[in-house]
Amino acid sequence: MTADPVVEVRDLVKRYGGSAVVDRLTLSAVRGAVTAVLGPNGAGKTTTIECCEGLRAPDAGTVRVLGLDPLADAVALRPRVGVMLQDSGLPAQKRAGEVLAHVARMYRDPWPVADLTERLGLASFARTTVRRLSGGQRQRLALACALVGRPEVVFLDEPSAGMDPQSRLAVWELVRALRAQGTSVILTTHLMDEAAELADDVIVVDHGRVIAQGTPAELTTTGSDQVASLTSATALPDGATARLRAHLGEGWTVDSPDPTSLRVQGPVDPAALAAVLAFCAAEDVLVTRLDLGTRSLEDFFLDLTGRSMR
Numbered sequence: 213m214t215a216d217p218v219v220e221v222r223d224l225v226k227r228y229g230g231s232a233v234v235d236r237l238t239l240s241a242v243r244g245a246v247t248a249v250l251g252p253n254g255a256g257k258t259t260t261i262e263c264c265e266g267l268r269a270p271d272a273g274t275v276r277v278l279g280l281d282p283l284a285d286a287v288a289l290r291p292r293v294g295v296m297l298q299d300s301g302l303p304a305q306k307r308a309g310e311v312l313a314h315v316a317r318m319y320r321d322p323w324p325v326a327d328l329t330e331r332l333g334l335a336s337f338a339r340t341t342v343r344r345l346s347g348g349q350r351q352r353l354a355l356a357c358a359l360v361g362r363p364e365v366v367f368l369d370e371p372s373a374g375m376d377p378q379s380r381l382a383v384w385e386l387v388r389a390l391r392a393q394g395t396s397v398i399l400t401t402h403l404m405d406e407a408a409e410l411a412d413d414v415i416v417v418d419h420g421r422v423i424a425q426g427t428p429a430e431l432t433t434t435g436s437d438q439v440a441s442l443t444s445a446t447a448l449p450d451g452a453t454a455r456l457r458a459h460l461g462e463g464w465t466v467d468s469p470d471p472t473s474l475r476v477q478g479p480v481d482p483a484a485l486a487a488v489l490a491f492c493a494a495e496d497v498l499v500t501r502l503d504l505g506t507r508s509l510e511d512f513f514l515d516l517t518g519r520s521m522r
C-alpha cells in the first residue's frame with residue numbers, strides 16, 4: 213500500500229451470476245500521480261473503476277477515494293471527483309458547447325470553458341448536437357466535462373479510444389498538465405504506449421485480480437536483460453525458435469511473435485549477438501533487420517497475460 217493513497221481498494225469482490233469478475237482485488241493509487249490500469253478484455257478494470265466512482269456496489273471488500281466511501285459519501289465526493297465513462301452518457305439532443313457550458317455552471321470555480329475548448333479542439337463542433345458527433349469528438353467532449361469542475365482525482369476509462377493521432381496527443385498533453393497541477397489521474401487503457409508515456413505507476417489486472425504493479429521502468433527492466441528483435445527475409449524454418457533456445461541455453465528467452473520474426477531476450481552482448489547471427493546463418497536465415505532495446509511495456513504485458521484473445 214502507498215503512503216498517501218488517493219484511491220485504496222482492499223479485497224474487492226464483485227460477482228455477476230455467481231462468478232466473481234473482480235476477485236479480492238487490492239490496489240492503491242498515489243495522490244498526484246498518473247496511475248494506468250491495464251488488462252485484457254473482461255479482466256475487471258471497468259468494474260473496479262466503477263466501484264471507485266460509486267456507480268457499482270461491491271459485494272465484499274472496501275473502496276476509499278480521497279479517504280471516503282464512494283457510495284456512502286457520494287455527495288461529498290461528487291465535486292472532488294471527475295469521471296469519464298466509456299459510454300459517455302451525454303445528452304444526445306443538446307449541442308456540444310451547451311453541454312460543456314451547462315456542466316461548468318454546476319461548479320463554483322470551473323476550469324475556463326474557453327481554455328478547455330482550445331486544449332481539446334472542441335470549437336469546430338461546439339454547435340453540433342451530441343448524437344451527431346463522431347466517436348472521437350464525443351470522447352473529447354466527455355473528457356472536457358469530466359475535467360471542467362477541476363476535480364482532485366479524475367477517472368478516465370480508455371480516454372483516447374477511437375481518437376485520431378492529433379486528438380490523442382492533445383489528450384496526453386492535458387493529462388500531463390493535470391499531473392503538473394497536482395491532480396490525481398487513474399486511467400484504463402489498452403494502449404501500451406499511452407501507459408508508458410503517461411503513467412507514473414502501472415497496475416495490471418487479469419481475471420479480477422492485480423497481477424503486477426510498478427513504474428513502467430520497473431516493469432520493463434528485468435536485471436540487465438535486453439531484447440534483440442530479428443526480422444528474416446522469409447518465414448523461419450520449422451523448429452528454429454526451439455533450436456535457438458537450446459543453442460543459447462539458460463538465462464535466455466526466445467520466441468517468435470510472427471513467422472518472420474525472432475525475439476531474443478537475455479544478457480545481450482557482442483558475443484551473444486554474434487552467436488545469434490551465426491545461428492541464423494547456419495539455418496539459412498537472411499536477417500534483414502536487427503533491433504536492440506529493452507523490453508517494451510507491451511512485451512511485459514503479453515508475457516504476463518499471454519497471447520491468446522479473451
Ligand SMILES: Nc1ncnc2c1ncn2[C@@H]1O[C@H](COP(=O)(O)OP(=O)(O)OP(=O)(O)O)[C@@H](O)[C@H]1O
Nearest residue numbers: 228229233251252253254255256257258259260402
Ligand atoms: N452488468 C453486468 N452484468 C453481467 N456481467 C457483467 C456486467 N458488467 C460486466 N460484466 C462482466 O464482467 C467482466 C469484467 O468486465 P469489465 O467491463 O470490468 O472488464 P474490463 O477489464 O473493463 O474489459 P474491457 O477491456 O473489455 O473494457 C466481463 O466478463 C463482463 O462481461
